[in-house]
Amino acid sequence: MTNNSTHSEANDTGTTKRKHIIIGAMFRAVGAYPSGWRYPGAHHDPHDDPEVIRATALEAEAAGLDYIFFGDWLATGPDLEFRDPYLAARIEPLSAVGFLAGITSRIGLIATVNATYSDAYTLARISASIDRLSGGRLGLNIVTGAEPRAAANHGRDAHWGNEQRYDSAEELIDALRLLWDSWGDGALVANQESGHYLDPSKLHRADFRGAHHPVAGPLNVLRPIQGHVPLVHAGTSQRSRHLVHTRADLALLALPGIAEAAAVTKTLRTEAAANGRNPDHVKSLTPVLPIIGSTFEEAWEIHDFLASRVPVSPGPHDDREGFPATRSLAVLGEAIGLELAQAELEAEVTVDDAARFNQHGEHLLDLTRQRSGRIPGTARPVRWRDILVNHLVPYSVVVGTAAHIADYLQAWHEEGGVDGFNILTPFLGEQFEHFTRGVIPELRSRGLFREAYQGSTLRDHLGLTVPVNLHDATPVESTTVTGPVGAGARA
Numbered sequence: 001m002t003n004n005s006t007h008s009e010a011n012d013t014g015t016t017k018r019k020h021i022i023i024g025a026m027f028r029a030v031g032a033y034p035s036g037w038r039y040p041g042a043h044h045d046p047h048d049d050p051e052v053i054r055a056t057a058l059e060a061e062a063a064g065l066d067y068i069f070f071g072d073w074l075a076t077g078p079d080l081e082f083r084d085p086y087l088a089a090r091i092e093p094l095s096a097v098g099f100l101a102g103i104t105s106r107i108g109l110i111a112t113v114n115a116t117y118s119d120a121y122t123l124a125r126i127s128a129s130i131d132r133l134s135g136g137r138l139g140l141n142i143v144t145g146a147e148p149r150a151a152a153n154h155g156r157d158a159h160w161g162n163e164q165r166y167d168s169a170e171e172l173i174d175a176l177r178l179l180w181d182s183w184g185d186g187a188l189v190a191n192q193e194s195g196h197y198l199d200p201s202k203l204h205r206a207d208f209r210g211a212h213h214p215v216a217g218p219l220n221v222l223r224p225i226q227g228h229v230p231l232v233h234a235g236t237s238q239r240s241r242h243l244v245h246t247r248a249d250l251a252l253l254a255l256p257g258i259a260e261a262a263a264v265t266k267t268l269r270t271e272a273a274a275n276g277r278n279p280d281h282v283k284s285l286t287p288v289l290p291i292i293g294s295t296f297e298e299a300w301e302i303h304d305f306l307a308s309r310v311p312v313s314p315g316p317h318d319d320r321e322g323f324p325a326t327r328s329l330a331v332l333g334e335a336i337g338l339e340l341a342q343a344e345l346e347a348e349v350t351v352d353d354a355a356r357f358n359q360h361g362e363h364l365l366d367l368t369r370q371r372s373g374r375i376p377g378t379a380r381p382v383r384w385r386d387i388l389v390n391h392l393v394p395y396s397v398v399v400g401t402a403a404h405i406a407d408y409l410q411a412w413h414e415e416g417g418v419d420g421f422n423i424l425t426p427f428l429g430e431q432f433e434h435f436t437r438g439v440i441p442e443l444r445s446r447g448l449f450r451e452a453y454q455g456s457t458l459r460d461h462l463g464l465t466v467p468v469n470l471h472d473a474t475p476v477e478s479t480t481v482t483g484p485v486g487a488g489a490r491a
């Protein structure tokens with residue numbers, strides 16, 4: 001082993017433990033910052049998404065990133081133009097990773113699927129197929145969905161409540177694992193000489209009897225190359241945490257600060273162990289949106305440009321269809337404890353104004369200083385617009401040089417216990433290249449990111465081992481297809 005920070009190694013449980021930071025690109029075609037698409041030269045037209053998906057994945061792969069990650073949303077409408085334009089019109093994630101399976105060769109490909117509206121057999125087929133087509137590089141991000149309009153798009157009267165959605169999601173995962181394990185080792189014989197094609201004793205039914213995802217099986221796709229496709233889960237509630245502790249391989253966590261990260265990642269490991277799992281096999285990820293310049297001043301200018309293009313309104317009402325009422329100074333005033341109905345967006349926040357801010361207002365002043373170097377009463381003063389925009393953009397935005405971004409990731413990894421990061425890009429592609437060509441070499445020079453891919457599958461990249469086939473681990477006679485007609489009858 002030449003460099004401990006860049007290799008996997010066997011630990012005392014005989015499994016692999018990864019030393020370096022996990023880094024993936026969270027793909028949002030027209031940018032993750034709400035006004036990113038308006039930056040000069042930014043990708044801004046979804047008609048060109050196929051080329052941008054291809055170019056971004058190849059750039060990420062050239063930098064050695066662990067995966068490219070596609071989120072999902074099951075509805076659209078005019079409001080998304082203001083909230084998150086990247087959600088309005090986009091390529092469906094499983095289609096995107098299927099497309100990339102033939103274009104890339106090393107990088108992991110993670111697609112988000114909404115468990116609430118998924119069919120277990122269909123999802124098992126598609127995911128096993130893409131895993132095989134990509135040489136074992138697929139991951140799935142299982143979410144339960146927070147968009148109520150998805151219900152009517154799938155023939156339902158209403159979006160289920162949290163409990164029902166999570167009951168369904170946990171069942172879906174259990175059904176997927178049984179379906180992926182349909183083909184035991186040696187089930188496909190394919191002996192041309194003897195004419196022996198299948199060994200039916202090794203072809204297993206799922207016979208899963210859940211309230212939401214009952215499914216018979218076997219699956220008509222061979223076992224994924226990774227055994228089970230690695231599963232990410234993104235959510236915030238207690239039920240979400242339970243799903244992570246019991247079933248997910250990676251947790252995508254929205255965390256407000258390093259102290260909270262340390263507490264959550266500690267609990268995650270403890271609870272995973274309490275559920276009989278290897279805590280090293282449940283990884284924590286958090287999203288980060290870096291805005292990168294060659295100097296702080298340059299990075300602040302990029303941030304200020306983006307902030308100046310976020311659609312906001314001085315008053316609570318705006319004529320534009322779908323415009324959210326929350327995007328106004330009047331509503332900001334309620335959040336920071338001041339009456340702002342008469343304030344001007346571009347007017348300065350004075351030192352006296354700032355002294356009257358409540359705790360949330362002080363937090364926004366701090367964010368404004370970090371993101372744009374602006375401080376009330378200085379040569380870089382704060383405008384009301386700055387406070388409003390930073391109130392509206394809740395992501396972990398970090399603004400600065402490549403070295404500063406690396407400092408930030410290092411601190412979250414070492415002090416917050418976070419295993420890795422989903423890197424959001426404010427706009428494509430210049431800012432993404434600043435990350436891959438600026439921040440990644442900086443992390444490498446600190447021994448925090450490996451020099452090159454060490455294995456071929458996403459599990460290899462993540463330091464996860466291939467799970468034993470559930471049917472082999474606990475042989476259940478009734479789940480085996482007993483006669484040669486068993487599978488054929490279902491073909």
Ligand SMILES: Cc1cc2nc3c(=O)[nH]c(=O)nc-3n(C[C@H](O)[C@H](O)[C@H](O)COP(=O)(O)O)c2cc1C
Nearest residue numbers: 071072112143144145146234235236237240252254
């Ligand atoms: C970091 C993060 C990313 C998420 N990405 C998606 C997504 O791409 N699509 C989606 O439908 N929901 C996404 N969600 C929403 C969650 O899946 C979940 O539906 C929502 O947070 C409500 O569940 P909860 O009460 O457990 O948080 C994401 C949540 C988090 C925290």
